[in-house]
Amino acid sequence: MRPTFHLKTLAVAVAAFSVASMANAAGLDRSGQDITAFLQDGLYAEASYTYIDADVSGYDNEANTAIDKNAYKQGNKVDDIAESYDFFRYGVKADINDTFSVGVLYDEPFGAAADYSGDNNFVDASGEGTNVEVRTESITGIIGAKLGENKNFQLYGGPVAQRVQADVKLRGEAYSIANGYTTHISADQDYGWLAGVAYSKPEIALQAALTYRSEIEHNTQASEIYPRVAGLPSSLGLSTNRSDTIEITTPKSVNFDFQTGINPTMLATAKVRWVPWSDFAITPSLYNENSKGLIGVPGVSGIPPEGLDLVSYDKDQWQVELGLAKRLTPALAVTGNVGWDSGAGDPTTSLGPIEGYYSVGLGAKYNVTPNWAVSAGGKYLWFGDAEGQIPSKTIVSNFEDNDGYIVGVKLSYQAKQNFN
Structure with missing residues (x-):
């Protein structure tokens, strides 16, 4: 007969994993859109801070891409383009009674931060380098209902408010006739939704949850500047600046979260995430229309009839993280995890040239009081x-042997609620 692992005995270990997990992934994925704060027992609140520092360096392309856009010959050194960044995550959850629960979550789900410098094909003659900055913020409201004789099942869902803004500068010979292109995408807030189902078996500390988040369509303003291109015929009629509406649809996603007790002091966890980045694109109208005008121009290739997207990805993202938590004392637990991210294709955009990652992480959680806890963790x-x-689709660079690290801290509060 399998022993009973009451959740109370493992409470120190539960939720210690999310301090520095699921970050810096494929496409623009950052936070992993974690909802496990809502799945905690009783009254629960958390505030966490994550800092990410990556070294993404490589070489530009010296090959004659006018002849073969897939040709590559190692050129000038491209020093680290990845700007360090940080983000916050907050969550609060409460039970209304033994059936209904409510919660509010804040995170920064998507983003990018890259900056080119030095002597390479991503820096123009004046010394200004290619730069990209994308930031998002998201607030999710959740209401859940527990079902079944023992309240083992829970259905949950709610609205999501999301804000997005972006700035992109393309500089240097790598971007050919788009060298000097700039766009500012104004901040916009729009709405989507979340829905999920969870199952729990407290006597063995088992909990499983499947969560779907909808895509969110933003309609905002993009102010673009397209460089005047010397040597091209004036009959092309290329516009040089425009302020127009742009549609950006942040992707839907599916998260699976699982945990179970292995023995009375040890917990195993698994997280799986899928995001269809192949459906995502940023397509400013001026950039797209000017690319259409260049179809058939000598020396310009790779432009389809529908024109070019500024940013797009070829493949969907899969992300997996497996972990163990061990309660060492009534107040202290340690955790370890390994992870894998598929990336969103190779070759990929020059604004984020990595193809996924492998990771290993460690963390600890200490209960300062029966209700208050501090967690800290890191990941390589x-x-x-x-x-x-x-x-x-012209190859302009090659990036190899790069790495990074993530550190995070979290303050949490948890209290039992009685409704008898």
């Missing part, structure tokens, strides 16, 4: 090698 990442390409 080995990034996958990737060739960088511009929107016309």
Whole structure:
């Protein structure tokens, strides 16, 4: 007969994993859109801070891409383009009674921060380098209902408010006739939704949850500047600046969270995440229309009839993280985890030239009082090698042997609620 692992005896270990997990992934994924704060017992609140520092360096392309856009010959050194960044996550959850629960979560789900410098094909003659900055913020409201004789099943869902803004500068010979292109995408807030189902068996500390988040469509303003291109015929009629609406649809996602007790002091966890980045694109109208105008121009290739996207990805993202937590004392637990991210294709955009990662992480959680706890953790990442390409699919760089690290801290509060 399997022993009973009451959740109370493992409470120190539960939720210690999410301090520095699921970050710096494929596409623009950052936070992993974790909802496990809502799945905690009783009254629960948390505030966490995550800092990410990556080294993403490589070489530009010296090959004659006018002849073969897939040709690559190692050129000038490209020093670290990945800007360090941080983000916060907050969550609060409460039971209304033994059936209904409510919660509010805040995170920064998607983003990018890259900056080129030095003597390479991503820096123009004046010394200004290619730069990208994308930030999002998200607030999710959740209401859940527990079902079944023992309240083992829970259905949950709610609205999501999301804000997005972006700035992109393309500089240097790598971008050919788009060298000097700039766009500012104004901040916009729009709405989506979340829905999920969870199952728990407290006597063995088992909990499983499947969560779906909808895509969110943003309609906002993009202010673009397209460089005047010397040597091209004036009959092309290329516009040089525009302020117009742009549609950006952040992707839907599916998260699976699982945990179970192995023995009275040890917990095993698994997280799986899927995001269809192959459906995502940023397509400013001026950039797209000017690319259409260049179809058939000598020396310009790789432009489809529908024109070019500024940013797009070829593949969907899969992410897996497995972990163990061990309660060492009534107040202290330690954790370890390993992870894998598939990336979103190789070659990939020159604005984020890595193809997924492998990772290993450690963490600890200490209960300062029966209700208050502090968690801290870190993770080391080995990034996958990737060739960088511009929107016309021309190879412009190669990035190999890169890595990074993540550290995080979290303050949490948990209290039992009685409704007898």
